[in-house]
Amino acid sequence: MLKYTEDHEWLKQEGDEIVVGITAHASEQLGDVVFIELPEVGREVEAGEEIVVIESVKAASDIAAPVAGVITAVNEALTDAPGAVNDDPMAAWFFRIRPASADLSGFLDEAGYQALIG
Amino acid sequence: MPMADLRRTTLYDLHLARGAKMVPFAGWEMPVQYPMGVLNEHLHTRAHAGLFDVSHMGQVILRGPAAAQALEALVPADILGLAQGRQRYGLFTNDRGGILDDLMIANKGDHLLLVVNAACAEQDIAHLRQLEAQGISVEPVTDRGLLALQGPQAQAVLERLVPGVAAMRFMDVAEFDWQGATLWLSRSGYSGEDGFEISVPGDRAVALAEALLAEPEVAPIGLGARDSLRLEAGLPLYGHDMDGSTPPGEVGLGWSIPKVRRAGGARAGGFPGADLILKGLAQGPARSRMGLRPEGRAPIREGVEIFDAAEGGAGLGKVCSGGFGPSVGGPIAMAILPAALRPGATVWAELRGRRVPVTIAPLPFHEPSYKR
Numbered sequence: 001m002l003k004y005t006e007d008h009e010w011l012k013q014e015g016d017e018i019v020v021g022i023t024a025h026a027s028e029q030l031g032d033v034v035f036i037e038l039p040e041v042g043r044e045v046e047a048g049e050e051i052v053v054i055e056s057v058k059a060a061s062d063i064a065a066p067v068a069g070v071i072t073a074v075n076e077a078l079t080d081a082p083g084a085v086n087d088d089p090m091a092a093w094f095f096r097i098r099p100a101s102a103d104l105s106g107f108l109d110e111a112g113y114q115a116l117i118g
Numbered sequence: 119m120p121m122a123d124l125r126r127t128t129l130y131d132l133h134l135a136r137g138a139k140m141v142p143f144a145g146w147e148m149p150v151q152y153p154m155g156v157l158n159e160h161l162h163t164r165a166h167a168g169l170f171d172v173s174h175m176g177q178v179i180l181r182g183p184a185a186a187q188a189l190e191a192l193v194p195a196d197i198l199g200l201a202q203g204r205q206r207y208g209l210f211t212n213d214r215g216g217i218l219d220d221l222m223i224a225n226k227g228d229h230l231l232l233v234v235n236a237a238c239a240e241q242d243i244a245h246l247r248q249l250e251a252q253g254i255s256v257e258p259v260t261d262r263g264l265l266a267l268q269g270p271q272a273q274a275v276l277e278r279l280v281p282g283v284a285a286m287r288f289m290d291v292a293e294f295d296w297q298g299a300t301l302w303l304s305r306s307g308y309s310g311e312d313g314f315e316i317s318v319p320g321d322r323a324v325a326l327a328e329a330l331l332a333e334p335e336v337a338p339i340g341l342g343a344r345d346s347l348r349l350e351a352g353l354p355l356y357g358h359d360m361d362g363s364t365p366p367g368e369v370g371l372g373w374s375i376p377k378v379r380r381a382g383g384a385r386a387g388g389f390p391g392a393d394l395i396l397k398g399l400a401q402g403p404a405r406s407r408m409g410l411r412p413e414g415r416a417p418i419r420e421g422v423e424i425f426d427a428a429e430g431g432a433g434l435g436k437v438c439s440g441g442f443g444p445s446v447g448g449p450i451a452m453a454i455l456p457a458a459l460r461p462g463a464t465v466w467a468e469l470r471g472r473r474v475p476v477t478i479a480p481l482p483f484h485e486p487s488y489k490r
Contacts, residue, residue, distance in 0.1 A: 031342070032157040034442040035415040035449070053470065055417050057156040057342060057442050082415070086155070 003104045004113035005066050010090065011107060017072055017096045018104070022054075022063065025117045027089040030056040033082040038074040039095060045071060052094050054085070066107070069099040127173035128263045128323045136331075136338050144237035146174040149340040156342035160444040163309055163347055164484075167269035168339035169330050170309075176239030177259035177317060178246065180230040188249045189230060193223065194366075194375045194389045200225045205289045205304050207374050209366055210245060215394030216362040217369070218245065220354075224291040224304060231291070231302065233264070233315070235356050262302075263323030268313030268347075270487065271335040276314055279329055283314065288488040296326060309344070310351025310486040349450060350443045352409065352482030358420060359407060359438040359452060366395055367403035368454050370481070375399065403457055409479035410437065410451040410467070416474065417442050417449040418467045424453055425466045428473050434465060443483055450483050451476075 003011040008026035012019040027033070035055040045051055045065040052063035073096040078084060084092040108116065124147040133140065138149035149171065151159060162168055180189060186197040195208035202225050210218035219238035224231040234242045239258075246256045267276055277284045280294045286305040294301045302317035318326045330336050345355070354360055360369040377383050381396050389395075412418050422437040440451030451467075459465070461480045466473040 031151065032155050034157075035417060037416065053416070055442075057346065057444075058150075060417075060419070079415075083157075 002110060003107035004110070004116075005107055006116060007064060008117075009063065009066055011066055011104060013102075013104060014096075016102065017098050018067065018069075019093045019096050020063075020066060021093045022085065022089055023113070023117075024089045027086050030054065030058070030061065030085075032057045033085040036078045036082045036085070036094070038076070038079065039071050041071055041074060043071045045069065045097070054082075063094060065097060067097065067099040067101070067104075069097040072096045072098050125174070127171055128320045129171045129173060129327055132324055132327055133171065133338070138338070138340060141341070143341055144174060144235070146236060148174060149338070151340040151342045152338050154337060156340070156346065157444045159337065159339045159343035160346050162337045163269045163311060163339055163343060164445050165270070166335040166337070167267055167271040167275050167313075167333075168309070168343070169327060169336050170266040170268065170339050170344055171263070171327070172266050172315070173263040173323065174236040175264055176232075176234040176236065176242060177262060177264060178232045178234065178243060179257040179259060180232065180246070180249070180254055181228070181257065182252070182254035184252065185230050185249075185254050186225070188252050188254045189223070190379070190385065191388055192245065192249070192390065193221070194379045194392070194395065195223065196376045196378050197223060197230070198385070199378065202227045203291055205291045205306060209371060209374055210242060211366070211389055211391045211395060212362055213390050214363065215391035215398065216364050217356070217360045217366060217371075218242070218362060220356050220360070220371070222304070222306065226291060226293075226302075231317075237357060259317070261320045262317050263320050265316045265318060265323070265327060265330070266307050266309075266313060267316065267330060267336070268307045268309040268311045268339075269335075270312060272311070272313040273489070275330065275333045275335050276316075278333065286314075288312075288490045297322075299326070301326075305489065308351075308353055309347040310353065310482060310484055311347070312487055312489045345439075346441055346444060349439050349441060349452070350445055350482065350484035351486055352452070354407065354452070355439060359454075364454070365398045365403065367398050368405045368407065370407040372399050372403075405435070405454050406457040407438070407452055407454050407481070408459060408461075409481045409483055410440070410453055410465075411477045411479045412449045412451065412467060413475045413477070415448060416469060418451045418469060418474070418476065422451075423468045424455060424476065425468060425473060428466050428475070431466070434459075437467070446483050450479075452481070
């Protein structure tokens, strides 16, 4: 089941890892994405630490780690084809993280996220 | 400024109906993009034709027997030598030898028609009013919209609606009738493409825009793509690449000041800041506007600092315009840097605490295709 952050990330639990991307709403707000910088695999990150740089035709923004943990994989394909974030944001994952705590109950569910973006 | 205080062009409802995202710009509420998106709007304009609402720009008529001569006291261009039916680019300069605004000047026979930047329009009109003492009438045009139709198919599209326009050449101006409305046309624009700017009576602007958009080649284009198009074309934008402290030579606009207005010319000087500006042009600028191609895909934007070394070293200047060039297929930028730097030289941009190698590139990034 998908969870969402208030920063417009989607989180998908797969085994003991969480896959992270951004929502369709976020990708629409950003506009055409032209550059993505991903974190290094193996990096230990804090919750809220900005670990992805995403540049659209309009502006630069950051994506924060939703939880503390270790980055286990990144979607290298996005580096060469950042537009995938606009084409299919739910498929264009950014990174996988193995969280220090597996509890995602504090995040928004689908209904909560829809209420957030109105 | 709250959105409620922003001015709206006559095409406001049309923008909303076409799904535009509206943003504040120079005191106006303007479309930054439509559902097509900035990238595709840019590419569409380069391949077909794009329709831009530029009604926020200031249109001003100068009337009076000696209007051209009078305007030369504010603008260091050859306006007396501007033939009827022709348009020319020029600058308002200030006493500090900087630039107050850039503008287009058209000779329409019994008057001059100026087009100035939206953000500067009020100040420019106040500045022009000093010519009233010489019997020149300064008439802001408030009852007209301004559209720009740009791209390789602009001529074919407009010729279908307004027969005869195909005969115009780059920087020609002419009046044409469209269904009873008098259009003031110029064959110019700010996209690096062939095209037209069309001044249309305000109450007919929506009808003309809809008629143009009904043509298969035409899509509405927002300010986002307008900016990336002009950046690729190496065209400077007032308030970003130049301001009141920028000498014309540094921003690469010395060409707009012809010999006749320079030292030794028949009408040398006689404009604000002439001594400083002419001296600067004679010496050659110490700094000049140049293109930048960052390594990799990360854009370097306005304000990013440029250095002469990968670590430490000296600051050379700041990016004045930068972003992603959709037709170039990568990040591009412009900066005013020491004039001795040549295309191919490497400098470094400080981006998020890291130095990124940047190659000095010739301007423009994308060769314009004007119909001369």
